[in-house]
Amino acid sequence: MSESGVRARDASTVMLVRDGAAGIEVFLQRRVTGMAFAAGMTVFPGGGVDPADLTADIAWAGPEPAWWARRFATDEATAQALVAAAVRETFEECGVLLAGPTADTVVEDSARYRQARGKLERRELSLADFLAAEGLVLRADLLRPWSNWITPEAEPRRYDTRFFVAVLPQGQDADGATSEAAQVSWQAPADALVSWRGGEHVLMPPTWSQLDALCGFADTAAVLAAERAITPIMPRYAPGTDGRPLSDFPDNERYFAELPELGALGGR
Known part of the structure; x- marks a missing residue:
């Protein structure tokens, strides 16, 4: 159990x-x-694992x-739920559906599933029931x-x-038709970091770390081909320091050196 007595809830985030x-x-x-968490922050689509994501019967x-x-160094049931949550949250939050009629196809127009x-x-509705009703296969390989x-x-x-x-x-569009987003955009990772340093968003x-990492890739093929070593990262607050700056994450000193206004973090 943590200092706050709160156990961390499993969640999935997708960089599209x-x-x-x-x-x-x-x-x-x-x-x-x-929003109760990360209000006003600029983020990628994602959210917590839902109990329905644990459904085993899924194409x-x-x-x-x-x-x-x-x-991800976890058990199989949790791993399946994480992948299901990733697909569900991406569809919910930006309308992009990582599923298709067969194991080697993907829907070209996800707008037909708006309802x-x-x-x-x-x-x-659960993701498993939705996929079954529409005869779709979850594309974990995407x-x-x-x-x-x-x-x-x-x-x-x-x-x-x-x-x-x-x-x-191909053929799908990402949108902002979700109750959780006030604004959406496509940006080059480097441009997103420049606007962050300029105080345009938080x-x-x-x-920040994922955007910084994406700057090192020339195209999406290189991103997909990357072999990432995944080690859990849990930042910690430095005790007794104004603004509660975080430590114990990669390049934390560079992050705070480039941060335009420490108070913009809202204590997170």
Whole structure:
């Protein structure tokens, strides 16, 4: 149990990327200010694992749960739920559906499932039931494991978040038709960092770290081919320091050196 007495909830976040004219672009959303966690922050689509994501009976293509369990150092049931949550959250939050009629196809127009998308977001429908009703197969092979960040122990709301990366499927569009996003955009990772340094939006350390890593890739093919060593990262607060700056995460000194205004983090 953590300092706050709160156990970290499993969560999935997906970095959706595409090839732009000048290189990689990543889909970002600014969360509405009324959210209980990361309000007003710029993030990737994602959220906590839902109990319905644990459904075992789901049409599946790609690496099996055992493979994901090894990559994320967890059990198979949790691994399957993490992948299911990644697919569900991506569909709910930006309308991109990583599934297809067969194991080697992907839907070209996800807008036809708009009604089901709303039911998923309202928890009136499970991902497994949605896929079964539409005759769709979850495409786990369109995802790649990327990293694992855990909310600091002192926080009252905590997540054990596994980051995935996926390329925007051909024919699909990412949108902002979700109650959780106030603004969405496609940006080159380097441009997103420049605007962050200029104080135009707020990035928490995990988001900043992933954007920084994406800057090192020329195109989406290189991103998908990357072999990532995934070690859990849990930042810690430095005791007795104004602004509660975090330590124990990669390049934390550079993050705070570039941070335009420490208070913008809201204590996270």
